[in-house]
Amino acid sequence: MRDVWAAGSLLAVLLVAAACGPQTVSPAATPAASPSPAAVASAAPTPYTVAVVDLIMIFKAHRRWPELEAIGKKIQAIQVRLASPPPPPPLPQPADLEKELQKEAERIGAGMREEMKALDAQARARLEAYANERRAEHEAKLAEKQRQLNAELQQAMETKRDELQRELEKFELATMAEYRIPLLNLRLKADVVGITNEEEAKKLTAEAERLTTERDGKIRAKAQGLGKNLEDFQKAKSGDAESQFKALISSAEEEANAKIKEKEAAERAALETAAREREAIVNKAIEERRRVLVGGTEQQAREAQERYRKQLQAEATRLQAELQELHGQRIRLEDSVLAEIKIEIATLAAQRKVDAVLIHAVATVNAIDLTRDVIARVKRQQN
Numbered sequence: 001m002r003d004v005w006a007a008g009s010l011l012a013v014l015l016v017a018a019a020c021g022p023q024t025v026s027p028a029a030t031p032a033a034s035p036s037p038a039a040v041a042s043a044a045p046t047p048y049t050v051a052v053v054d055l056i057m058i059f060k061a062h063r064r065w066p067e068l069e070a071i072g073k074k075i076q077a078i079q080v081r082l083a084s085p086p087p088p089p090p091l092p093q094p095a096d097l098e099k100e101l102q103k104e105a106e107r108i109g110a111g112m113r114e115e116m117k118a119l120d121a122q123a124r125a126r127l128e129a130y131a132n133e134r135r136a137e138h139e140a141k142l143a144e145k146q147r148q149l150n151a152e153l154q155q156a157m158e159t160k161r162d163e164l165q166r167e168l169e170k171f172e173l174a175t176m177a178e179y180r181i182p183l184l185n186l187r188l189k190a191d192v193v194g195i196t197n198e199e200e201a202k203k204l205t206a207e208a209e210r211l212t213t214e215r216d217g218k219i220r221a222k223a224q225g226l227g228k229n230l231e232d233f234q235k236a237k238s239g240d241a242e243s244q245f246k247a248l249i250s251s252a253e254e255e256a257n258a259k260i261k262e263k264e265a266a267e268r269a270a271l272e273t274a275a276r277e278r279e280a281i282v283n284k285a286i287e288e289r290r291r292v293l294v295g296g297t298e299q300q301a302r303e304a305q306e307r308y309r310k311q312l313q314a315e316a317t318r319l320q321a322e323l324q325e326l327h328g329q330r331i332r333l334e335d336s337v338l339a340e341i342k343i344e345i346a347t348l349a350a351q352r353k354v355d356a357v358l359i360h361a362v363a364t365v366n367a368i369d370l371t372r373d374v375i376a377r378v379k380r381q382q383n
Contacts, residue, residue: 051354051368053345061375062337071330078323082316088308104289105282112278119274123267130263134256145248149241160233164226171222179215183208344377345370 059065186208292304348370349357358367 049354051357051370052359053357053374054371055359057371058341058374058378062378064333064337068333071326075323075326078319082319085312088305101286101290105286108282108285112282116275120271123271127264127267131260134259138252138256141252142249146245149245153237153241156237157234160230164230168223168226172219175215175218179211182211344374348373348377
């Protein structure tokens with residue numbers, strides 16, 4: 001952490017904790033006349049509760065402590081690099097020219113290969129993300145088409161069902177009308193003419209039952225036929241919808257695969273271009289190294305050293321900027337964590353009726369240790 005963090009952070013915590021704790025008025029703050037010695041001797045001391053916390057322990061218990069440690073390690077690594085820059089490359093002797101050039105080519109080539117691996121991984125990640133987007137579009141299009149086909153099928157079935165229902169009702173009315181007169185004649189014969197014996201009554205009843213059964217059978221047969229018609233209609237419509245859906249699946253898959261292949265070709269072309277560019281950089285660097293080694297003059301050596309100095313300066317500038325950014329990140333993260341801890345300390349101090357919260361370095365013997373309670377509150381907030 002920052003060198004001045006402990007003092008500033010502690011002061012802020014003490015102020016918040018004291019503000020949220022129970023307030024007492026000390027005798028020195030009362031704007032009245034000085035009390036007599038007897039009154040001072042007899043006055044009871046004002047109770048004053050003091051608590052302590054271990055800020056380092058609380059910080060380490062916070063969920064974001066690993067982030068602070070990671071940033072600290074990055075800062076330390078950059079500081080080590082700044083404090084220990086790489087030594088300048090030695091000037092080879094003419095006899096070692098080819099050996100030196102081979103080493104230089106291997107060194108630069110290794111860096112370029114690592115860079116190409118990183119570029120390849122990035123390209124693969126982009127391609128995977130693009131493929132996922134196309135698959136999501138494909139699934140959304142299929143879902144919308146399926147919803148549309150289901151709605152159309154439902155509408156067609158309702159229309160067909162209404163049509164067949166009207167046809168059945170029409171047939172039922174016609175059939176009822178067809179059998180109404182014969183049945184009425186049987187009832188009239190029984191009511192008007194009269195039945196002379198039991199045998200004749202049985203015949204009339206049997207005839208009426210036969211006509212009724214025949215009529216109901218025709219209506220039932222018609223209903224079954226229309227039901228079969230509706231079932232066949234549904235199968236045909238469902239088959240059409242399924243065929244359309246399968247065709248859409250095939251078309252959408254072909255379209256998505258074509259886009260993915262196009263994206264893959266573009267990424268491959270970009271990688272090939274990057275490889276050629278880096279190969280040219282390697283060749284240029286080796287050729288430059290060759291000119292420096294072959295020249296062998298003091299001026300060429302100074303130029304090589306100047307190039308090294310500029311490279312070192314550029315690297316130092318970049319590292320300083322990165323270090324400054326990491327310092328800013330750490331400050332913001334520490335301030336954020338400290339703000340949460342201050343709230344928890346102040347809240348706990350108010351609940352426990354504590355007047356002041358100190359750290360162990362300046363704590364009194366009778367102070368209450370709130371460290372574990374604050375850690376418990378911090379972890380409870382994290383969950």
